[in-house]
Amino acid sequence: MTYCIGILVADGLAMLADTRTNAGVDNVSSYRKLRLIENRPDRLIVLASAGSLSTTQSALERLRLGLADPETGEMATLREAPSIYAAAMLAGRALAAARTDMASLQAEDVNFDATFLIGGAIGGEPMRLFLVYAAGNAIECGIETPYLQIGENKYGKPILDRALAHDTPLTDAIKTALISFDSTMRSNLAVGLPIDVMIARRGGGEAVTKRIGEDDAYFHDLSQRWADALAQARAAIPDPPY
Numbered sequence: 001m002t003y004c005i006g007i008l009v010a011d012g013l014a015m016l017a018d019t020r021t022n023a024g025v026d027n028v029s030s031y032r033k034l035r036l037i038e039n040r041p042d043r044l045i046v047l048a049s050a051g052s053l054s055t056t057q058s059a060l061e062r063l064r065l066g067l068a069d070p071e072t073g074e075m076a077t078l079r080e081a082p083s084i085y086a087a088a089m090l091a092g093r094a095l096a097a098a099r100t101d102m103a104s105l106q107a108e109d110v111n112f113d114a115t116f117l118i119g120g121a122i123g124g125e126p127m128r129l130f131l132v133y134a135a136g137n138a139i140e141c142g143i144e145t146p147y148l149q150i151g152e153n154k155y156g157k158p159i160l161d162r163a164l165a166h167d168t169p170l171t172d173a174i175k176t177a178l179i180s181f182d183s184t185m186r187s188n189l190a191v192g193l194p195i196d197v198m199i200a201r202r203g204g205g206e207a208v209t210k211r212i213g214e215d216d217a218y219f220h221d222l223s224q225r226w227a228d229a230l231a232q233a234r235a236a237i238p239d240p241p242y
Contacts, residue, residue, distance in 0.1 A: 012201040014199050016048075017048045018191050041206060059091070084130065092136035095136060155183055163179075
């Protein structure tokens with residue numbers, strides 16, 4: 001399991017993903033889930049993945065090598081996509097194909113589903129963000145709910161619902177996303193550091209990336225401040241009258 005967030009606000013796009021693939025007393029491993037496919041002023045493609053690692057790897061290899069267009073038969077790769085929507089549709093076809101190849105695993109009761117977040121902008125189009133499902137279909141992030149999640153999303157969702165809006169400054173949106181990660185990590189061992197972060201400001205040129213590791217001072221300070229703020233807020237609320 002993993003946890004990934006994509007946030008699209010007026011100021012720009014942020015995508016975050018943890019790196020944990022297995023969790024247990026003596027079985028923890030890491031794998032990069034956030035990939036910057038293209039990073040140029042006129043072409044930004046960012047992909048985050050959650051779910052079956054084998055399905056994810058198979059789909060990513062198909063996207064690298066290319067998939068045949070069902071109408072023209074021509075091979076298409078993610079790097080050649082003419083728009084973010086086209087990139088999301090191509091990623092959906094890759095996931096669906098990888099999932100079909102692994103259908104025999106159903107008999108073994110193995111979960112081989114995977115999902116993608118794909119965001120960015122190509123050729124001057126507005127920034128867009130899509131959630132791509134294992135069956136190949138996709139939904140787009142909208143103004144009313146300016147974020148999408150994949151993976152272990154339930155623990156961090158209430159924080160995003162309360163604190164995020166389309167006009168939230170990007171810096172505040174990133175802060176909120178990190179609080180969401182901190183809350184998720186406290187409740188589920190299947191999500192953990194390091195966290196990969198991609199930030200693309202609207203009209204700001206190339207995207208920047210950051211990896212938050214175990215020794216990241218800001219993240220540890222954020223975690224402690226959030227815990228203290230919650231304790232203070234609870235103490236300030238009147239006791240129940242029963």
